Amino acid sequence: MLKEERQHLILDKIKLNRKVLSADLSIELQVSEDTIRRDLNELSAKGLIKKVHGGALPVDTKAPSYEERKFSNLKEKNNIAKKAVSLIKNGQVIIMSGSTTNLQLAKIIPSDINATIYTYSLPIALQLTEHPSIEIIFIGGKLNKPAQVTVGLDVVSSISQLRADLCFMGTGGINVENGMTEPNWEVSHIKKCMIEASEKVIVLCTNNKINEVKRYPVTPIIKINTLITDLNSKNEIFIPFKEKGVKIL
Amino acid sequence: MLKEERQHLILDKIKLNRKVLSADLSIELQVSEDTIRRDLNELSAKGLIKKVHGGALPVDTKAPSYEERKFSNLKEKNNIAKKAVSLIKNGQVIIMSGSTTNLQLAKIIPSDINATIYTYSLPIALQLTEHPSIEIIFIGGKLNKPAQVTVGLDVVSSISQLRADLCFMGTGGINVENGMTEPNWEVSHIKKCMIEASEKVIVLCTNNKINEVKRYPVTPIIKINTLITDLNSKNEIFIPFKEKGVKIL
DNA sequence: TAAATTAATGAAATAATATGCTAAAAGAAG
DNA sequence: CTTCTTTTAGCATATTATTTCATTAATTTA
Numbered sequence: 284m285l286k287e288e289r290q291h292l293i294l295d296k297i298k299l300n301r302k303v304l305s306a307d308l309s310i311e312l313q314v315s316e317d318t319i320r321r322d323l324n325e326l327s328a329k330g331l332i333k334k335v336h337g338g339a340l341p342v343d344t345k346a347p348s349y350e351e352r353k354f355s356n357l358k359e360k361n362n363i364a365k366k367a368v369s370l371i372k373n374g375q376v377i378i379m380s381g382s383t384t385n386l387q388l389a390k391i392i393p394s395d396i397n398a399t400i401y402t403y404s405l406p407i408a409l410q411l412t413e414h415p416s417i418e419i420i421f422i423g424g425k426l427n428k429p430a431q432v433t434v435g436l437d438v439v440s441s442i443s444q445l446r447a448d449l450c451f452m453g454t455g456g457i458n459v460e461n462g463m464t465e466p467n468w469e470v471s472h473i474k475k476c477m478i479e480a481s482e483k484v485i486v487l488c489t490n491n492k493i494n495e496v497k498r499y500p501v502t503p504i505i506k507i508n509t510l511i512t513d514l515n516s517k518n519e520i521f522i523p524f525k526e527k528g529v530k531i532l
Numbered sequence: 533m534l535k536e537e538r539q540h541l542i543l544d545k546i547k548l549n550r551k552v553l554s555a556d557l558s559i560e561l562q563v564s565e566d567t568i569r570r571d572l573n574e575l576s577a578k579g580l581i582k583k584v585h586g587g588a589l590p591v592d593t594k595a596p597s598y599e600e601r602k603f604s605n606l607k608e609k610n611n612i613a614k615k616a617v618s619l620i621k622n623g624q625v626i627i628m629s630g631s632t633t634n635l636q637l638a639k640i641i642p643s644d645i646n647a648t649i650y651t652y653s654l655p656i657a658l659q660l661t662e663h664p665s666i667e668i669i670f671i672g673g674k675l676n677k678p679a680q681v682t683v684g685l686d687v688v689s690s691i692s693q694l695r696a697d698l699c700f701m702g703t704g705g706i707n708v709e710n711g712m713t714e715p716n717w718e719v720s721h722i723k724k725c726m727i728e729a730s731e732k733v734i735v736l737c738t739n740n741k742i743n744e745v746k747r748y749p750v751t752p753i754i755k756i757n758t759l760i761t762d763l764n765s766k767n768e769i770f771i772p773f774k775e776k777g778v779k780i781l
Numbered sequence: 782t783a784a785a786t787t788a789a790t791g792a793a794a795t796a797a798t799a800t801g802c803t804a805a806a807a808g809a810a811g
Numbered sequence: 812c813t814t815c816t817t818t819t820a821g822c823a824t825a826t827t828a829t830t831t832c833a834t835t836a837a838t839t840t841a
Contacts, residue, residue, distance in 0.1 A: 336828060405658050433672070
């Protein structure tokens with residue numbers, strides 16, 4: 284039996300039984316436990332399984348939680364949220380993407396504001412239920428657990444049918460040449476739709492995202508109306524953005 | 533049994549029963565109490581449980597507004613949830629309505645269960661994001677803030693397109709003559725759709741809802757497959773329900 | 782407070798792992 | 812085809828992880 288073949292069988296067995304024992308595999312695949320251990324260690328190094336004393340288990344799908352990210356860069360995010368909230372006017376229809384910066388924004392929307400907010404983020408929707416007058420429309424679909432947002436075709440098609448005044452978007456990265464970019468293909472697609480559906484596009488991002496480029500393009504810089512960061516708007520880093528017509532806050 | 537596997541079982545059992553005794557676990561898992569104690573100490577060090585003299589408890593969670601209601605009748609609700617969880621099988625498609633009893637159920641679904649759950653309740657969806665293998669589909673629509681669920685035509689039409697094996701439903705009231713009834717018209721309509729979309733209908737309710745009648749009818753008793761309450765299933769109050777073919781748990 | 786239960790500790794047993802070494806098999810180069 | 816190298820698997824042994832047991836300390840309960 285080939286080594287690869289054996290490792291595939293091991294992976295299949297883990298998927299099936301949610302655990303494997305080195306001793307069992309040794310008998311079943313007719314090789315020594317040493318070999319099995321070597322296989323398990325290799326698979327574990329590739330992150331495909333979790334090696335434990337006596338055998339192996341599937342990898343924990345539980346990714347680093349949204350909760351954890353919620354508290355990083357809190358000061359910067361709050362700074363951005365404060366600038367963003369001034370753009371919200373009564374009667375507007377707004378789309379919010381699922382970033383933690385947007386969550387911060389959702390927290391500080393003044394209670395006398397009366398608007399309609401579309402979102403596909405569970406934490407943001409939940410936060411907005413505390414607001415007395417905002418109408419919330421949640422965009423349904425398959426849930427992405429670590430990000431706690433809905434994704435997929437349902438989301439894309441729902442957003443395509445909207446007409447909004449503003450959209451507030453977090454981003455994976457932004458620079459002048461590549462515009463907005465995202466590490467996740469599905470998210471990049473959804474954000475394209477959000478931009479199409481909105482009169483004005485407002486990008487919220489912490490300074491560490493500026494001049495970062497991620498894998499999937501979302502939109503050229505020209506479609507972005509306003510960029511809000513924690514930096515001072517007069518910072519020279521923004522000069523090329525301003526030349527492209529982006530307003531900086 | 534692998535150490536990690538054992539610790540997972542302990543976590544599941546704590547979720548389910550809200551407490552475990554070292555002595556019980558020792559017998560159940562066929563290891564010494566020393567080992568159990570070491571497991572509990574390790575899990576406690578990771579902050580996953582709270583170790584106490586003689587056993588362990590779940591970690592205390594904070595309790596704001598919606599959360600407060602969640603803890604009223606907690607014992608009864610957990611009792612119901614424990615009975616309900618036994619009905620969930622791998623591979624099923626399940627619809628869950630937005631009651632706090634259902635939230636309790638969402639909390640205790642064992643981590644090795646693999647199913648697809650449709651829901652229109654924010655807290656339930658959020659709770660399920662903690663589960664490693666369940667696929668969650670959120671049904672979008674306009675948010676009802678106090679209940680933290682989506683309502684309206686979008687929800688109705690989404691549910692109409694589903695085919696599910698089970699639906700778990702809370703209820704405003706149930707009796708033999710009027711069947712299930714709801715105080716809210718929109719909710720009654722949504723629940724009708726859920727029943728149409730599901731192979732089996734399982735109603736979860738605390739004893740105070742039995743023989744209550746609310747304003748809007750949802751379904752005659754005949755369409756309900758199983759009724760789960762905190763009472764003993766042999767209680768004479770259930771005799772007329774049983775005569776109508778409802779299974780009592 | 783005394784009795785009973787539970788916890789902590791260290792020694793000992795058992796099982797699993799890592800490591801170095803050997804040998805066979807498969808490829809590569811001449 | 813031969814020789815050399817590389818990969819792979821098995822074995823012996825040292826090391827480490829895990830569990831149990833005996834003993835003593837701490838905590839709860841009556």
